[in-house]
Amino acid sequence: MTDQTTQTPVSTPARAKPAKGGFLGLTSNDSTLLMIIFGLLIFAPFILNPFPEGSAMAQFNAGYPDLMQRFVIFGIFAIGFNILFGLTGYLSFGHAAFLGVGSYAAIWSMKLVTLNVIPAIIMAIIVAGAFSWVVGKISLRRSGIYFSILTLAFAQMSYALAYSVLTPITGGETGLQIKNTDNPLFGSLNPGEIGRANFFGLEMGNSYMLEIGNWVFTFNLGYYIAAVAMLVAFYLSIRIFRSPFGIMLRAVKSNQQRMNYTGLEPKRYTLWAFVISGMFAGLAGGLMVAMDTQVGPERMFWTASGEVVIMTILGGAGTLMGPVLGAGFIKYLENIVSKINKDILHQWFAFLPDGFEDLMVTLVYPFVGKGWHLTMGILFMLVVIFLPGGLVEGGKRIAGLFTRKKTADKES
Amino acid sequence: MAILSVKGVNKRFGGLQALGDVNLDVEENTCHAIIGPNGAGKSTLLNVLVGKLIPDSGSVVFDGQSVLGRKPHQINQMGISRVFQTPEIFGDLTVIENMLIPCFAKRDGSFRMHAIESVRDEGDMIAKAESMLDEVNMLDKTDMLASSMSRGDKRRLEMAMCLVQEPRLLLLDEPTAGMARADTENTIQLLKDIRTSRGITMAIIEHDMNVVFSLAERITVLAQGTPLVEDTPDNIKGHPKVREAYLGEAQV
Ligand SMILES: Nc1ncnc2c1ncn2[C@@H]1O[C@H](COP(=O)(O)OP(=O)(O)O)[C@@H](O)[C@H]1O
Ligand SMILES: [Mg+2]
Numbered sequence: 001m002t003d004q005t006t007q008t009p010v011s012t013p014a015r016a017k018p019a020k021g022g023f024l025g026l027t028s029n030d031s032t033l034l035m036i037i038f039g040l041l042i043f044a045p046f047i048l049n050p051f052p053e054g055s056a057m058a059q060f061n062a063g064y065p066d067l068m069q070r071f072v073i074f075g076i077f078a079i080g081f082n083i084l085f086g087l088t089g090y091l092s093f094g095h096a097a098f099l100g101v102g103s104y105a106a107i108w109s110m111k112l113v114t115l116n117v118i119p120a121i122i123m124a125i126i127v128a129g130a131f132s133w134v135v136g137k138i139s140l141r142r143s144g145i146y147f148s149i150l151t152l153a154f155a156q157m158s159y160a161l162a163y164s165v166l167t168p169i170t171g172g173e174t175g176l177q178i179k180n181t182d183n184p185l186f187g188s189l190n191p192g193e194i195g196r197a198n199f200f201g202l203e204m205g206n207s208y209m210l211e212i213g214n215w216v217f218t219f220n221l222g223y224y225i226a227a228v229a230m231l232v233a234f235y236l237s238i239r240i241f242r243s244p245f246g247i248m249l250r251a252v253k254s255n256q257q258r259m260n261y262t263g264l265e266p267k268r269y270t271l272w273a274f275v276i277s278g279m280f281a282g283l284a285g286g287l288m289v290a291m292d293t294q295v296g297p298e299r300m301f302w303t304a305s306g307e308v309v310i311m312t313i314l315g316g317a318g319t320l321m322g323p324v325l326g327a328g329f330i331k332y333l334e335n336i337v338s339k340i341n342k343d344i345l346h347q348w349f350a351f352l353p354d355g356f357e358d359l360m361v362t363l364v365y366p367f368v369g370k371g372w373h374l375t376m377g378i379l380f381m382l383v384v385i386f387l388p389g390g391l392v393e394g395g396k397r398i399a400g401l402f403t404r405k406k407t408a409d410k411e412s
Numbered sequence: 413m414a415i416l417s418v419k420g421v422n423k424r425f426g427g428l429q430a431l432g433d434v435n436l437d438v439e440e441n442t443c444h445a446i447i448g449p450n451g452a453g454k455s456t457l458l459n460v461l462v463g464k465l466i467p468d469s470g471s472v473v474f475d476g477q478s479v480l481g482r483k484p485h486q487i488n489q490m491g492i493s494r495v496f497q498t499p500e501i502f503g504d505l506t507v508i509e510n511m512l513i514p515c516f517a518k519r520d521g522s523f524r525m526h527a528i529e530s531v532r533d534e535g536d537m538i539a540k541a542e543s544m545l546d547e548v549n550m551l552d553k554t555d556m557l558a559s560s561m562s563r564g565d566k567r568r569l570e571m572a573m574c575l576v577q578e579p580r581l582l583l584l585d586e587p588t589a590g591m592a593r594a595d596t597e598n599t600i601q602l603l604k605d606i607r608t609s610r611g612i613t614m615a616i617i618e619h620d621m622n623v624v625f626s627l628a629e630r631i632t633v634l635a636q637g638t639p640l641v642e643d644t645p646d647n648i649k650g651h652p653k654v655r656e657a658y659l660g661e662a663q664v
Contacts, residue, residue: 025530236528244516244534245527247509254502261462261500262573263488263517272525 030238033320037234041227044068045217052214056347062336065207065220069291070331072226073284076233078311078323080280083240084273085309086318089253093148093305094135094155098278100162100300102128102285104169107176107295114186115178115195117204117225117290121283128282129275136274140267155305162297175296197293199225204290222291229287233280238320240276249273310376314383316390325391333372333379340368415440415613416461416581421470423456423637430456431467432637438581438630443607443614445624448634454617455497457634458585461615462494463487475580485522491580497589499566501573503559507550510558510569511541514577544576547609548602564595568602575606584616588623596620603627625649 023031040047049063062068081095102124109120139150162170170176180194189195197204204222211217240246248269251259256266289295298304307330315326342365349360367375387394414437423431430453438444446454459465461472463484472479479487488494502510515537520526531538545551548568553561558569567587574582587603588596600623606612607627618624624631625645632642633654640653648654 025533027532239530240527242530242532243527244512244520244529244531245525247505247512247531248516250505250509251502251513254504255500258500258502259513260484261488261494261496262514263485263522263577264513265485265522268523272527276527 024235026238026242030242030320034231034235034238037324038231041072041231044071044223044227045219049215049217053216054214059339059344060336062332063217065218065223066291067331067335068220068223069226069287070335071328072223072230073287073291074308074311074327074331075324076226076230076287077281077284077308078315078327079230079233079237080277080284081308082277082312082317082319082323083237083249083280084270084277085312086322087241087246087249087253088270088273090140090143090270090274091148091309092139092151092274092277093302093309094139094151094153094158095277095281095308096300096302096304097135097155097158098128098132098281099285099288099304100158100295100297101131102282103289103295103299104162104176104285105282106286106289107178107293108169110178110184110195110197110289110293111176111182112184114184115198116186117197117199117286120197120290121229121286124282124286124289125279126282128285129279132278132281133271133275136271136278140271140274152302152305155300156302159297159300159302162300170297171295173297175294177294197222197290226287226291229283233283234320234324241320245269245272310380314380314390316392319390319392322390322392329391330376333376337368337375338370338372342369413440414438415475416615417471417473418457418461419471419473421457421460421467421472423453423460423465423467429637431460434470434634434637434639436632436639436642438613438615440613441611442629443603443616443627444630444632445616445618445628446632446634447618447621447624450619452634453637454634455585456637458494458583458615458617461487461583462492488517488577488579489522493574493577493579493582495567495570495574495582495584495587497585499563499570501558501566501570503557505558506554507545507556507558507561507569508538508541508554510573511545511576512537514573515541518577541576544572547575548572562595564591564598567591567595567599571602571606575610575612580613582612582614584614584618586617586619588618588620596623599623600626 024034026034045063045068047063048068049061051057051061062071077095077099081092085091105127106120106124109123113119135151135154139147139154142150163172178195180192182195183189184195187195199221202221204225206221208219209216210219248264251264252266252270259266285299288299311326311330312323313326314329315324316322342361345361345364345368346357349357352360365371383390383394389396416438418434418436421431421434422429434457436446446457448454456465460467461479463479463482463486466480474487474490474492477490479490479492482490502513512531512534516524519537542551542554545554548571550565550568550572553565558566561569571587588599591599603614604627607614616624616627628645630642631645631648633640633648641648641651643651
């Protein structure tokens with residue numbers, strides 16, 4: 001990876017080097033990174049579907065719209081979370097609340113105003129931003145573990161309220177869906193017709209299937225809208241990392257005392273990082289509703305907040321690429337590895353003598369299917385212990401091995 | 413004219429009178445040292461000046477404005493910078509980034525949402541930071557991680573970070589404490605150079621007599637929270653009260 005971590009001293013953005021080959025105000029390294037993400041997003045339907053339909057490996061294909069949308073949406077969620085946690089070091093344990101609030105805002109926009117997803121997404125960002133300002137303002141009165149606990153308390157409170165007292169706005173346990181009784185202000189629905197989310201008239205569910213030989217590739221409108229959102233989110237994240245504001249956020253993590261005595265207000269910087277990451281979470285929540293027009297309170301449950309923490313750390317907190325990798329990794333495990341069952345394992349190990357086959361199946365089974373949590377847990381522990389910089393650091397070490405080999409070859 | 417004027421400041425910690433009726437004037441364009449044995453209240457006084465502690469009574473006026481009740485970042489924005497007893501820098505950031513932060517703080521105030529601008533486009537600020545680094549002979553360390561430097565270099569960096577803000581008053585809390593001999597000499601030389609090149613007003617707390625006598629134009633001796641005498645270095649050296657309270661102890 002060409003990812004520039006915040007810890008890499010050699011490539012300080014602060015050096016006044018003329019930007020070579022960059023665009024959109026990025027250095028050439030950063031624009032390469034943006035292009036990689038752009039390429040991955042555009043070609044995801046191909047990249048994630050490498051195995052032909054009907055083959056034994058087809059269950060490893062992840063190129064269906066539903067999952068591709070989830071990759072991208074959780075990518076955005078983690079990118080935003082990383083702006084807070086990766087830069088300032090403040091560990092929020094309640095970010096799912098902002099995602100949930102964004103979702104509720106988006107579905108109300110669709111129910112009342114228009115089924116167009118763009119206003120819904122904008123509403124989601126605004127409402128989540130405002131809510132995170134309030135939560136941030138209060139939680140940032142403390143730091144360290146107390147800050148984390150306060151954010152967790154807020155999120156659990158939101159979850160409980162959405163379940164009970166706020167039922168009139170949240171739909172309680174059943175949540176909210178678009179019903180045939182909903183008649184948005186700007187819409188031309190026939191009486192009794194159930195509205196569908198659209199992008200200026202084009203329905204989110206629209207897909208184009210491309211068949212090449214035994215392969216089927218699906219290009220889905222909803223996915224591409226989410227992909228554009230993620231590209232913008234990633235670009236903004238690069239800009240923030242490379243800005244004076246980004247330096248201030250890293251200063252918060254490094255030494256708040258020095259900031260105070262340098263005439264700066266670390267808490268205010270942290271609050272704005274909190275709000276920005278809350279808005280990214282709102283964007284993710286809004287997109288979820290745009291893809292699948294329903295919300296329930298479980299979206300705000302503490303496990304959902306924990307998941308984005310794990311994604312960010314697994315991928316590499318404080319790096320640009322880390323959250324994207326982490327989100328992709330975990331969503332892949334959750335959706336693909338969890339589908340592997342005993343029959344599939346028997347198929348895989350069928351080439352072994354019967355006794356060995358059963359042994360292998362027994363050994364592997366705890367790690368797949370419902371056991372995917374175990375696989376994730378072990379993976380997470382290994383990364384935290386051996387690769388504190390996350391998958392990005394792993395990638396760098398591997399790349400480092402190759403370059404060292406190359407130079408060694410040249411010297412010999 | 414006194415740029416900093418402390419009048420009748422008292423501070424108690426429980427039963428302990430850490431500062432008792434402290435009066436002190438720091439004249440513009442001088443180096444004023446505050447000396448005294450351990451526990452005399454030197455750090456407490458400094459903490460009052462920068463807004464970390466609020467005194468029980470008394471007044472502290474800087475440049476015609478009271479500093480009492482103001483937060484540390486506001487006092488810094490008024491023009492007071494502080495060097496700590498152990499260097500306080502941004503260890504996870506590079507040297508140039510450490511330097512840019514005070515530059516931004518000086519230009520933009522205590523908060524600014526410059527989230528989309530690129531640091532690379534801050535040519536003026538980078539030039540300013542680099543010329544300050546040049547002045548303290550650290551230009552070769554620009555891209556180093558601040559935490560990876562020697563203690564002497566960290567001290568140098570911290571001073572450069574304070575100086576680049578062009579403060580009206582620089583406060584130094586035992587800047588050579590715990591330093592090796594060579595680093596101490598270096599630091600004294602650096603402070604002297606700064607005095608001659610910039611004519612900056614300094615208030616320095618020090619334990620080390622060599623540092624004090626070679627730098628200061630005025631010296632206040634503090635003992636048990638109260639100023640004993642204030643005079644020029646030469647007069648302080650021979651003062652019987654000072655010998656008793658401070659130098660006598662140092663000879664033991
Ligand atoms: N925060 C505090 N709480 C209680 N006592 C303190 C505190 N800070 C300093 N003191 C006491 O006040 C006295 C003066 O301390 P200090 O100003 O650090 O002395 P100096 O810097 O001259 O060595 C000491 O007796 C010290 O123990
Ligand atoms: Mg002290």
